Amino acid sequence: xxxxxxxxxxxxxxxxxxxxxxxxxxxxxxxxxxxxxxxxxxxxxxxxxxxxxxxxxxxxxxxxxxxxxxxxxxxxxxxxxxxxxxxxxxxxxxxxxxxxxxxxxxxxxxxxxxxxxxxxxxxxxxxxxxxxxxxxxxxxxxxxxxxxxxxxxxxxxxxxxxxxxxxxxxxxxxxxxxxxxxxxxxxxxxxxxxxxxxxxxxxxxxxxxxxxx
Amino acid sequence: xxxxxxxxxxxxxxxxxxxxxxxxxxxxxxxxxxxxxxxxxxxxxxxxxxxxxxxxxxxxxxxxxxxxxxxxxxxxxxxxxxxxxxxxxxxxxxxxxxxxxxxxxxxxxxxxxxxxxxxxxxxxxxxxxxxxxxxxxxxxxxxxxxxxxxxxxxxxxxxxxxxxxxxxxxxxxxxxxxxxxxxxxxxxxxxxxxxxxxxxxxxxxxxxxxxxx
DNA sequence: GGATTAAATGACTTGAAAGTCATTTAATGA
DNA sequence: TCATTAAATGACTTTCAAGTCATTTAATCC
Numbered sequence: 001x002x003x004x005x006x007x008x009x010x011x012x013x014x015x016x017x018x019x020x021x022x023x024x025x026x027x028x029x030x031x032x033x034x035x036x037x038x039x040x041x042x043x044x045x046x047x048x049x050x051x052x053x054x055x056x057x058x059x060x061x062x063x064x065x066x067x068x069x070x071x072x073x074x075x076x077x078x079x080x081x082x083x084x085x086x087x088x089x090x091x092x093x094x095x096x097x098x099x100x101x102x103x104x105x106x107x108x109x110x111x112x113x114x115x116x117x118x119x120x121x122x123x124x125x126x127x128x129x130x131x132x133x134x135x136x137x138x139x140x141x142x143x144x145x146x147x148x149x150x151x152x153x154x155x156x157x158x159x160x161x162x163x164x165x166x167x168x169x170x171x172x173x174x175x176x177x178x179x180x181x182x183x184x185x186x187x188x189x190x191x192x193x194x195x196x197x198x199x200x201x202x203x204x205x206x207x208x209x210x211x212x213x
Numbered sequence: 214x215x216x217x218x219x220x221x222x223x224x225x226x227x228x229x230x231x232x233x234x235x236x237x238x239x240x241x242x243x244x245x246x247x248x249x250x251x252x253x254x255x256x257x258x259x260x261x262x263x264x265x266x267x268x269x270x271x272x273x274x275x276x277x278x279x280x281x282x283x284x285x286x287x288x289x290x291x292x293x294x295x296x297x298x299x300x301x302x303x304x305x306x307x308x309x310x311x312x313x314x315x316x317x318x319x320x321x322x323x324x325x326x327x328x329x330x331x332x333x334x335x336x337x338x339x340x341x342x343x344x345x346x347x348x349x350x351x352x353x354x355x356x357x358x359x360x361x362x363x364x365x366x367x368x369x370x371x372x373x374x375x376x377x378x379x380x381x382x383x384x385x386x387x388x389x390x391x392x393x394x395x396x397x398x399x400x401x402x403x404x405x406x407x408x409x410x411x412x413x414x415x416x417x418x419x420x421x422x423x424x425x426x
Numbered sequence: 427g428g429a430t431t432a433a434a435t436g437a438c439t440t441g442a443a444a445g446t447c448a449t450t451t452a453a454t455g456a
Numbered sequence: 457t458c459a460t461t462a463a464a465t466g467a468c469t470t471t472c473a474a475g476t477c478a479t480t481t482a483a484t485c486c
Contacts, residue, residue: 010452010463033246034334036443047465052445089419117330119392121247130396134389155418157409161382161401162418164389165410168382169374175384176377179332180347183339188374196370197378204417205368205375206302223433223482249473260435265475 008046016054017068019044024065028110032062032118032125063128070111071132077102078140088148092166093198095141099167100194103174113178138163169197221259229267230281232257237278241323245275245331245338276341283324284345290315291353301361305379306411308354312380313407316387326391351376382410 022044026035037058041048055061080098084091103109119126141163148154154162173193180187235257239248250271254261268274293311297304316322332339354376361367367375386406393400 006452007450008452008464012463015463029333031246031331031334033244037445038443048444049446049466050464053463058444092418113329113333116326116388116392117244120242120326120394121244123395126392126396130393134393135397153420155413155416155420157413158405161406161409162413164382164385164401164406165413165418168385168410169377170381171388172377172381172384175329176347179329179339180343181333182336183343184348188377192371193374193377196374197381200368200370200375200378201414202417202419203368204415205305205378206415207366207368219482220480221434221482225433228433250475251473261474262436262476263434266433269475271474 015044015046015050016064019046019051019054019061020064020068023061024069024107024111027062027065027114028107031114032058032122037061059122059124062122062125065111066125066128066132070108073102073105073108074133074137078136082140084144088144088153089202091144091148092202093195095144096166096170096194096198097191099170100190103170104190109174109178113175116175141166165201170194228257228259228263229277232259232264232267232274233277233281236274237282237320237324240275240278240327241320244327245271245335250274272335272337275335275338278324279338279341279345283321286315286318286321287346287350291349295353297357301357301364301366302415304357304361305415306408308357309379309383309407309411310404312383313403316383317403322387322391326388329388354379378414383407 019040023035023040025043026040030036030039035058037048037051040061041051044051051061055064077098084094115125115129119129138160142159145154145159145162145166149156149159170190170193173188173190176184177187177190232253236248236253238256239253243249243252248271250261250264253274254264257264264274268277290311293307297307316325328338328342332342351373355372358367358372358375358379362369362372383403383406386401386403389397390400390403
């Protein structure tokens with residue numbers, strides 16, 4: 001019944017990251033357009049007005065989410081990919097299972113779904129996502145593929161399209177899980193998709209006549 | 214300056230499909246949440262109130278778009294896929310290039326992007342899309358793959374995951390084009406992705422030692 | 427041609443959420 | 457301890473779009 005402490009505290013340093021955390025959760029759940037700042041504020045434990053002390057607009061808040069949470073997460077995957085050495089047949093599965101893991105964690109998949117949905121209405125968003133996330137990732141994968149081609153390990157062809165061949169199915173499975181959560185009864189397991197696709201793509205889906213591998 | 218004809222005409226039969234056409238354009242452009250019924254009405258050449266003579270809510274209008282425009286388009290691809298006979302190595306490329314064509318046409322890709330973005334906030338939407346579009350498509354492709362496996366043409370493994378392997382890269386390329394239109398300078402060509410991926414997946418990305426194919 | 431029907435209109439109501447700001451109050455420091 | 461600063465509040469204003477409905481008028485039918 002009594003109020004033991006002060007009604008609120010001044011925490012200039014801690015607020016922004018708490019707000020970003022809350023915003024990420026609400027954006028991921030509802031999408032940008034339908035996310036309510038009141039909900040974000042409540043989740044962050046502040047009043048709506050306080051959000052405006054740190055972020056000018058709803059869009060600025062979203063940009064902060066991408067910059068502070070998504071870009072670093074992608075950066076970690078990227079860094080891991082850069083380090084990968086050895087023959088492509090060994091690098092590819094590690095890349096794929098690493099990506100599968102990254103997509104399972106955090107809310108990266110949910111934010112990705114959101115960006116896909118709202119990129120057209122918020123072009124700035126699309127640019128950030130392209131420049132900071134998708135572009136570097138694709139470039140890194142394509143570079144590995146090109147190197148493997150130069151060594152004669154990988155079939156000729158546009159390395160960027162080969163990169164699509166490699167990661168496309170994983171993206172599809174991720175989006176399937178995101179979009180049809182609660183609708184489809186049998187969501188694909190990302191790790192299983194990564195593993196089976198790796199084998200299919202690298203070795204070929206078609207079996208040589210009479211082969212029983 | 215003068216008004217030659219009547220201010221409007223009664224066209225009970227023609228209105229719904231015109232409204233659906235306009236709605237598809239606006240939804241594809243702006244996404245569901247940000248699409249304005251005023252804009253849809255203007256594009257359809259009617260007043261906003263007239264929309265409500267034929268559709269109860271904005272969501273009902275979207276459902277009509279899916280039912281009248283998207284499902285038939287998908288149905289045509291499906292029908293083509295059902296007919297496909299012969300060895301899998303011949304069926305697959307036709308399936309892929311057919312899908313590439315379908316995804317290029319109309320605004321199917323834009324609507325797909327929209328559904329991905331807003332499925333979580335409009336669960337009914339996700340269910341329709343799953344039951345009417347993605348489910349049947351995946352099932353048809355998986356069935357062909359399973360048949361090929363039974364004939365010993367295709368590597369063992371979950372046929373649904375093989376279906377992801379087959380069409381995932383095409384979906385990725387499509388979404389890339391949709392999301393980064395106007396941002397990326399080098400959108401992937403769907404037909405090229407379909408062709409190169411088909412060859413890579415079926416024959417294998419890794420070259421046998423000393424092979425120069 | 428006049429009466430009747432219902433397609434179509436568009437001004438209006440309603441509700442919701444982004445953004446504002448005068449006020450409150452926790453923290454600081456002289 | 458008390459004056460000062462600025463973090464935080466939350467009621468308020470503003471804006472915008474979905475949905476309504478009394479009115480208008482094109483079409484139909486006797």
